[in-house]
Amino acid sequence: MKGEAPARPSLYDRLGGVYNIAPVVDDLIDRVMIDPRLNANPHVDEAHHRVSAAGFKYFVTEMLCQAAGGPQQYSGRSMGDSHRHLMITDEEWLAFMDDLQQTLDKFGVPQPEQNEIKVIVESTREAIVIAPLQEGPPVASSS
Numbered sequence: 001m002k003g004e005a006p007a008r009p010s011l012y013d014r015l016g017g018v019y020n021i022a023p024v025v026d027d028l029i030d031r032v033m034i035d036p037r038l039n040a041n042p043h044v045d046e047a048h049h050r051v052s053a054a055g056f057k058y059f060v061t062e063m064l065c066q067a068a069g070g071p072q073q074y075s076g077r078s079m080g081d082s083h084r085h086l087m088i089t090d091e092e093w094l095a096f097m098d099d100l101q102q103t104l105d106k107f108g109v110p111q112p113e114q115n116e117i118k119v120i121v122e123s124t125r126e127a128i129v130i131a132p133l134q135e136g137p138p139v140a141s142s143s
Contacts, residue, residue: 010069011116015109018065018072025061028103029053037095043086067120079127086130093129097121 015021032038033053039045065072076082100121104114 011113012065012068012070014113015068018061018070021065021068021070022057022061024103024107024109025057025064027106028100029057029060031099031103032096035095035099038092038099041087041089041092044088044092047086064117064120067123068116079124083128084130088129090129093125 012021015024030053033048033056039048059074059076062072063074063076066074097118100118101114104117109117
């Protein structure tokens with residue numbers, strides 16, 4: 001219709017598609033796999049030695065491309081199924097987000113697109129981060 005603003009390109013298109021997204025994910029996963037802040041968690045360290053980095057990169061690329069509006073369809077397990085057993089803490093999540101920031105900065109991703117990527121990543125936090133178990137006996141509720 002006349003007078004309507006043209007539709008804004010998808011985040012996928014603004015990032016340049018899979019050929020620009022894949023190298024960013026490649027760098028991020030390389031960074032995450034050797035991050036001592038993450039590997040201090042024995043569950044994460046074990047997973048980083050058991051899971052193929054190439055496969056990890058494939059699934060993260062697929063997921064990010066789909067979430068950004070690309071034609072890819074994520075074919076991996078749910079975030080909860082693939083992360084809950086790792087007992088990832090809030091501090092480890094923040095270390096991962098720092099790794100993400102370093103990667104986005106390295107590739108010169110513009111701030112508006114960085115913000116959108118972070119919203120996508122943050123949307124997975126609840127399924128990935130496990131609140132520490134409470135110490136001591138359960139608190140009895142008074143009736």
